Amino acid sequence: MPEQHESEGVVSSAGMGGAMDLAVSEAETLERTPGGPEGTGPAGKPRSLWSDAWRDLRRNPVFIISGLVILFLVVISLWPSLIASGNPLKCDLAKAQEGSQPGHPFGYDGQGCDVYTRTVYGTRISISVGVLATAGIALLGSVLGGLAGYFSGGYDSLMSRITDIFFAIPVVLGGLVLLSVVTSNTIWPVIGFMVLLGWTQVYRIARGAVIIAKQNDYVQAARALGASDSRILLRHIAPNAVAPVIVVATIALGTYIALEATLSYLGVGLKPPTVSWGIDISAASPYIRNAPHMLLWPAGALAVTVLAFIMLGDAVRDALDPKLR
Amino acid sequence: MGRYVVRRLLQMIPVFIGATLLIFLMVNVMGDPIAGLCGERQCDPATAAQLKKEFGLDKPVWQQYLIYMGNVFTGDFGTAFNGQKVTELMSTAFPVTIRLTIVAILFEIVIGITLGVVTGLRRGRPVDTSVLLLTLVVISVPVFVTGLLLQLLLGVEWGWIKPSVSTEATFGELIVPGLVLASVSLAYVTRLTRTSIAENRRSDYVRTAIAKGLPWHRVVVRHLLRNSLIPVVTFIGTDIGALMGGAIVTERIFNIHGVGFQLYQGILRQNTQTVVGFVTVLVLVFLVANLLVDLLYAVLDPRIRYA
Numbered sequence: 001m002p003e004q005h006e007s008e009g010v011v012s013s014a015g016m017g018g019a020m021d022l023a024v025s026e027a028e029t030l031e032r033t034p035g036g037p038e039g040t041g042p043a044g045k046p047r048s049l050w051s052d053a054w055r056d057l058r059r060n061p062v063f064i065i066s067g068l069v070i071l072f073l074v075v076i077s078l079w080p081s082l083i084a085s086g087n088p089l090k091c092d093l094a095k096a097q098e099g100s101q102p103g104h105p106f107g108y109d110g111q112g113c114d115v116y117t118r119t120v121y122g123t124r125i126s127i128s129v130g131v132l133a134t135a136g137i138a139l140l141g142s143v144l145g146g147l148a149g150y151f152s153g154g155y156d157s158l159m160s161r162i163t164d165i166f167f168a169i170p171v172v173l174g175g176l177v178l179l180s181v182v183t184s185n186t187i188w189p190v191i192g193f194m195v196l197l198g199w200t201q202v203y204r205i206a207r208g209a210v211i212i213a214k215q216n217d218y219v220q221a222a223r224a225l226g227a228s229d230s231r232i233l234l235r236h237i238a239p240n241a242v243a244p245v246i247v248v249a250t251i252a253l254g255t256y257i258a259l260e261a262t263l264s265y266l267g268v269g270l271k272p273p274t275v276s277w278g279i280d281i282s283a284a285s286p287y288i289r290n291a292p293h294m295l296l297w298p299a300g301a302l303a304v305t306v307l308a309f310i311m312l313g314d315a316v317r318d319a320l321d322p323k324l325r
Numbered sequence: 326m327g328r329y330v331v332r333r334l335l336q337m338i339p340v341f342i343g344a345t346l347l348i349f350l351m352v353n354v355m356g357d358p359i360a361g362l363c364g365e366r367q368c369d370p371a372t373a374a375q376l377k378k379e380f381g382l383d384k385p386v387w388q389q390y391l392i393y394m395g396n397v398f399t400g401d402f403g404t405a406f407n408g409q410k411v412t413e414l415m416s417t418a419f420p421v422t423i424r425l426t427i428v429a430i431l432f433e434i435v436i437g438i439t440l441g442v443v444t445g446l447r448r449g450r451p452v453d454t455s456v457l458l459l460t461l462v463v464i465s466v467p468v469f470v471t472g473l474l475l476q477l478l479l480g481v482e483w484g485w486i487k488p489s490v491s492t493e494a495t496f497g498e499l500i501v502p503g504l505v506l507a508s509v510s511l512a513y514v515t516r517l518t519r520t521s522i523a524e525n526r527r528s529d530y531v532r533t534a535i536a537k538g539l540p541w542h543r544v545v546v547r548h549l550l551r552n553s554l555i556p557v558v559t560f561i562g563t564d565i566g567a568l569m570g571g572a573i574v575t576e577r578i579f580n581i582h583g584v585g586f587q588l589y590q591g592i593l594r595q596n597t598q599t600v601v602g603f604v605t606v607l608v609l610v611f612l613v614a615n616l617l618v619d620l621l622y623a624v625l626d627p628r629i630r631y632a
Binding site: 161162164165166167168169170171172173174176177178180181254258261262265266281282285288289292295299302303304306307310311 | 339340341343344347348351352461462464465466467468469470473474477481563566567569570571573574577588589592593595600604607608611612
């Protein structure tokens with residue numbers, strides 16, 4: 001991919017802003033061959049924004065820790081039986097609200113279900129909701145935002161007014177109104193609602209990134225060479241505008257997991273027998289005084305998950321945009 | 326300046342229409358507005374038709390919207406299905422939520438900006454790292470969990486506050502709920518101020534101010550802080566609308582009878598007029614707050630002028 005190569009070279013000096021500063025400021029501290037104006041490594045191969053970022057990330061303890069936590073969460077959401085042998089739906093009312101016991105470290109919830117098993121199994125739904133909702137907003141937001149940024153003009157101003165409209169509606173409120181009439185037991189209505197009210201967040205970021213990227217010389221060059229709009233967008237602009245979207249999406253993933261819990265608390269999110277942290281937390285909230293363990297374990301799992309995604313997003317942003325350091 | 330305000334007000338009109346229309350459609354299309362009236366049973370068809378006619382629900386949705394908006398602009402927000410005027414509900418609910426929002430905004434401004442300045446000036450020190458970690462924890466715990474825990478600890482275990490707020494909802498009672506409502510935004514304000522302060526700390530005008538011998542607090546407050554506040558003011562401004570709308574969760578935890586409470590009741594009982602009326606006002610608040618923020622920019626940075 002010759003153009004790809006070329007564009008990456010230009011980006012690290014002028015494009016995303018700051019990649020060059022990084023190359024210069026780190027030249028003294030890291031064993032990098034000095035003199036290469038485009039951050040040329042020892043092998044003489046031009047270093048891209050991504051390989052620079054990856055090099056930083058590998059040494060960042062925050063990234064390593066949050067990455068490991070997320071890896072662990074993904075593994076147990078795929079194979080929960082690895083660490084929990086019980087059945088999350090097998091409950092014994094006689095044991096309702098009992099505390100920690102041997103073999104049941106987190107105790108029992110209000111229905112006498114094992115809190116540990118339910119917390120482990122809840123990972124799957126919570127992570128799925130977060131991942132699918134984020135994938136949805138990232139896809140919809142970056143396509144619509146990218147087109148608005150690239151084609152400006154009438155489409156852009158129309159879309160910007162539409163995003164203004166969505167921004168004016170408080171999220172939790174929209175969720176209550178839209179989801180209060182849904183009777184479906186699946187996770188899709190919740191995800192659909194999150195995408196519907198969430199895409200504007202990514203839209204703005206993607207639009208801004210594309211507007212910056214399209215002013216670069218290599219875009220002018222590609223246009224002068226007769227490249228079509230779709231080629232310019234996909235081959236030249238998209239690879240250089242995707243970084244901010246990834247950062248926003250990573251942080252948003254955490255917040256969507258928390259939003260699912262909030263909606264479930266208000267009674268309009270997921271519904272039993274789905275096993276999710278949000279459902280368990282909201283089911284436990286009336287009994288917080290007598291049996292706080294029922295609430296604290298799923299809430300703790302939720303907080304750790306959200307924290308891991310936010311920290312991962314922070315680390316990725318620092319690596320991709322060294323100006324913010 | 327005057328022309329700028331007029332232009333902005335004109336731009337608000339399509340957003341206002343769009344947002345209210347969206348909510349109107351959501352409420353009317355998604356649910357059956359009269360289903361809530363007959364309790365658990367299905368309405369019998371004759372009664373249903375009669376009720377629909379009475380509330381004007383037999384007309385097409387766009388016509389209902391136009392009639393509704395026409396009424397709103399004459400100050401008539403309609404009647405809730407239980408016969409109470411929506412404006413009456415508003416007059417009891419909004420003062421409570423406004424007080425709650427004021428408490429929350431004060432927390433954001435006072436604690437958030439102070440912490441942001443302190444950490445921004447001491448980047449990488451233990452204070453900075455611990456505050457930063459704390460903000461991350463606050464952001465990652467959902468508000469309703471923070472609220473329930475604070476209510477349990479302060480209200481039930483230690484007895485410092487009353488666990489539920491009375492109907493008067495005085496400022497004193499709203500301190501803890503306000504803190505809960507503000508918590509996540511507070512963390513964002515801290516982080517935003519910190520980044521902004523740390524960035525501007527290296528700028529030339531700060532060096533000049535120090536070089537000409539100004540006392541340190543003056544350098545920080547008049548030079549550094551004033552220039553660093555623009556992103557923070559933007560955030561707090563857009564947050565006003567979000568706080569009032571997001572108060573649903575906080576108001577539910579502490580049993581506060583404000584906007585969130587009325588909206589929640591309205592949505593559960595499918596009370597179209599209440600929901601649309603309250604949301605309309607909330608959207609207006611959001612738009613006006615955004616306009617005020619844009620006007621504040623010029624106060625903070627005189628280089629910004631509105632032609």
